[in-house]
Amino acid sequence: IGYGAGHGLERDYESLLAKAEGEPHWPALAPDDILFVSYTSGTTGVPKGVMLPQQSSVNCIVHSLSHFGFGPDDVWSVPGSSAWVLVMCYVLGLGNGMTTIVPDGGFNLPAYLRDIERFRVTVGFMVPTVLHRAITEIRANQDYDLSSLRMMVYGSSPATPKLIRDARATFKGIKLLQIYGMTETAAGWISYLTDADHEHALREEIELLKSVGRISMSYDCSIRDEAGQPVPIGQSGEIWLRGNTMMKGYRNLPEATAEAMPDGWLRTNDIGRLDERGYLYLLDRQKFLIITGAVKVFPTTVEAILVEHPAVEEVAVVGVPHTEWGEAVVAVVVRKPSHSDVTGQALIDFCHGRLSRPETPKHVVFVDELPKTSNAKLKKGELKKWLSGGAVP
Structure with a gap:
């Protein structure tokens, strides 16, 4: 209980003290x-x-x-x-x-x-x-x-x-x-x-x-x-x-x-x-690690490069099942309003020379916002499920 002068809680606090019998019984x-x-x-x-x-x-x-x-x-x-x-x-x-x-x-x-x-x-x-x-x-x-x-x-x-x-x-x-x-x-x-x-x-x-x-x-x-x-x-x-x-x-x-x-x-x-x-x-x-063509790709490495592009507001990278590579690296991107015309190929080209070939996204999917938990963490599992269901061509 908090109380202080002018807050009208003094009497409530005093009455509680009056009702208390000795020390509280702590468990x-x-x-x-x-x-x-x-x-x-x-x-x-x-x-x-x-x-x-x-x-x-x-x-x-x-x-x-x-x-x-x-x-x-x-x-x-x-x-x-x-x-x-x-x-x-x-x-x-x-x-x-x-x-x-x-x-x-x-x-x-x-x-x-x-x-x-x-x-x-x-x-x-x-x-x-x-x-x-x-x-x-x-x-x-x-x-x-x-x-x-x-x-x-x-x-x-x-x-x-x-x-x-x-x-x-x-x-x-x-x-x-x-x-x-x-x-x-x-x-x-x-x-x-x-x-x-x-x-x-x-x-x-x-x-x-x-x-x-x-x-x-x-x-x-x-x-x-x-x-x-x-x-x-x-x-x-x-x-x-x-x-x-x-x-x-x-x-x-x-x-x-x-x-x-x-x-x-x-x-x-x-x-x-x-x-x-x-x-x-x-x-x-560990669950977000992408294995593409037997090569391990860490999504955060790819995200750190893509976010450097002036058109990228937010990005999440996940692995999606692929018949040839096992998994394909896919970037899900929220574009800045001032760069709404940027293409997926332009972002892929931006990665060339900055990432290895296995790390470079094979697809870019644009969304209005990324799914997040109540404490603002990305729901990558939800993204992966959505993309695996046919969102990627």
Whole structure:
């Protein structure tokens, strides 16, 4: 219960105190007891209920505050529903007493930007899809006062180097922090690409922007092959994690839990690689990997090139069954209104010399918008199903 002078809640609070008999009767809780169940996004299939224990959530709060560099005077704003694991972002203030802005109603980008002004937000958070929209909005309407912001945090899905460059140019003087996390780790952030990393990348090592940073102190990370064996540094494979913010398992899915958590490790279903300095590069979700003519193609690699074309507003790349190649690389594109006449062949030609022949899309399909989950992640499984049903000639 919150109360304060002039808000008319003082008497209600006092009456509750008068009715209370002694100390509240807190339930006996063990660190391994379930705090809440959060469902996954369902981008690769049916959402699964992730059982998150008390201690995992406590550890997530402590480690997040440390890595983010939050202080008690910060004002933290996260525009999103609290009906999934993002709720952990709304309780970070339990660890340091900072102010947290909790949104009301459905998400509206201009309203969120105005709230930054109104509440003098110091640190904001956006998923890449929202970040892209925010950049467009700010460039079109430059009267937003974002002077209180000291840092913008982004993550939860892949961000292209172009998006990061645009964010740096738009949010002038504001630090950038990229994070990589998942529901199965209680929204514990697995890796961080710091503002210093952004500066270094933009100054002399642009390829570093394809990284999601270095692994948090909370986790061990191992890159493994299909047999579950570690691979050499620099080689790609599935990302396996071990740490103290892990889920207890999937609700009512013992077989899926056993498959996902062998020997105390978490199999993330994400494909990545580690370089010799410890930077983690996300290549794609394992289920989105395209095998065309026996060659592995990572959709995010193709998307990062296509989004550089001036006509492309958004793009999603998926594999569609093909009689000769096994799968064909197909790009689903939302065109910018100012470039509505661009052709699929023009985009394919743009990829020549920038991508290998297997990576270059065989087809381009134009749509008005891409399907997304409630937390703004692409529904690639839905796209793949639609395209496989005859949307591709």
